[in-house]
Amino acid sequence: MAKIGNIYLGEKEEGIPDSEHFPSGLAFPLKSESEIDYILESQDSRWQVELQKDHIYIVARSRDPQAYDNLVTSGLEQIQRCLDIIAVKRLGNPILDHPENEHIAIFQRNGETILRHFSVAKLGIKVSFSVEVRDRDGNIKPSPPIPEPSWTWAFRYYRLSQASQDIFEAYRNLFLSLEALLNNVRPKLPREREGKWLMDALSVIATKVPLANYIQTTTDPIDSFMETQYKNVRCRLFHAKYPDALLPHEELNPTDVLVAYEVLLRLWRAIAETYFQVPRGGGVVTYQGFKFWMDKVFSHPLSLHFTEDNSLPQKDDTQVSPLGLTTFEFEQSRYLGETKPGIVSWQGDINLLDIHKNLSIHRVCSLVDKTLMNVVFIKDGLSPSGADIFQTYQSMRLLNRGQPKMSF
Helix, strand or coil, X not given: CEEECCEEEECCCCCCCCCCCCCEEEEEEECCCCCXXXXXXXXXXXXXXXXXXXXXXXXXXXXXXXXXHHHHHHHHHHHXXXXXXXXXXXXXXXXXXXXXXXXXXXEEECCEEEEEEEEEEEEEEEECCCCCCECCCCCECCCCCCXXXXXXXXXXXXXXXXXXXXXXXXXXXXXXXXXXXXXXXXXXXXXXXXXXXXXXXHHHHCCCCCHHHCCCCCCCHHHHHHHHHHHXXXXXXXXXXXXXXXXXXXXXXXHHHHHHHHHHHHHHHHHHXXXXXXXXXXXXXXXXXXXHHXXXXXCCCEEEEXXXXXXXXXXXXXXXXXXXXXXXXXXXXXXXXXXXXCEEEEEEEEECCHHHHCCCEEEEEEEECCEEEEEEEEEEEEECCCCCEEEEEEEXXXXXXXXXXXXX
């Protein structure tokens, strides 16, 4: 069976045919090691969620085969429910550590069992510039003072969004802030349907803010906003009354919410700058520029490796295994290019042999032109026993430093 630390992740125990079978499983890291041992059975008995004391990962495993995308969203929801139960039972308050950036999944595809480690690293870049204006005699002309922003209640929600440590909460507050901005520009009428008001308000905004610059689409940007932001994310995070309840975190991939947040934040800043004198801020690297740069980097040979070496990643790392332990290379390594706005990805696959089955994998490393570029660390150690294929799916995300917070 595949395990993360001592926690069963999924698939059968080899040599024990009658052992309970969970064909699918999902693990997310916590912000700190669990202080309790706890197992929760779902009400329909189809899922089981487990924490173990001194382990950093929490696991949700399913008694049903799950396609990967459904496993990530449904498994995360089961984990959230378990954390809810732990909180109300006063057993503690474990918190997920950036679920948008890492998870481990075991699932079936085309008759094979895939063990996938998914991770997103951040590449912080800061761009600064200054402008000097001189008169015809060469004397520096002082810049006029930057006016203070005109306060509006939208700023309160914006501040709460930026202060959040949870991507779902951050998105909820930012969308509330956007609605408050729009209501200042085009107030919502009594009994006016929310969707209609939102589209009309965006139409008014579009006369001064080029929406197509912030909502990348080949169709109408307002229609795209209503589909990708309002319908797919906003409405799925806000309703709280049954039978229409859509709980926070439910059936949403946290990485997709993070991407939606970045788009929403850029649009919010553009509207606030135009209507409320919010300063623009420093320079940025564009998504197109980042993609061009990373494409150049990955034009060199890429290789992916893993090892049992549990050395913590260091800035000056140069080796897959600093301790000199055995390393294994993925059979297939390929650069996937831009997979989401501001994100590029690459992937490695290896057919697992007997020599891999009893490993406890801690470091998964990316080398470009034989130079160590990225180290993914699995603190508890990952045992691939029970899987046919081990896969690493790594991404690099652009983070413009000096800009508003886009990482939670």
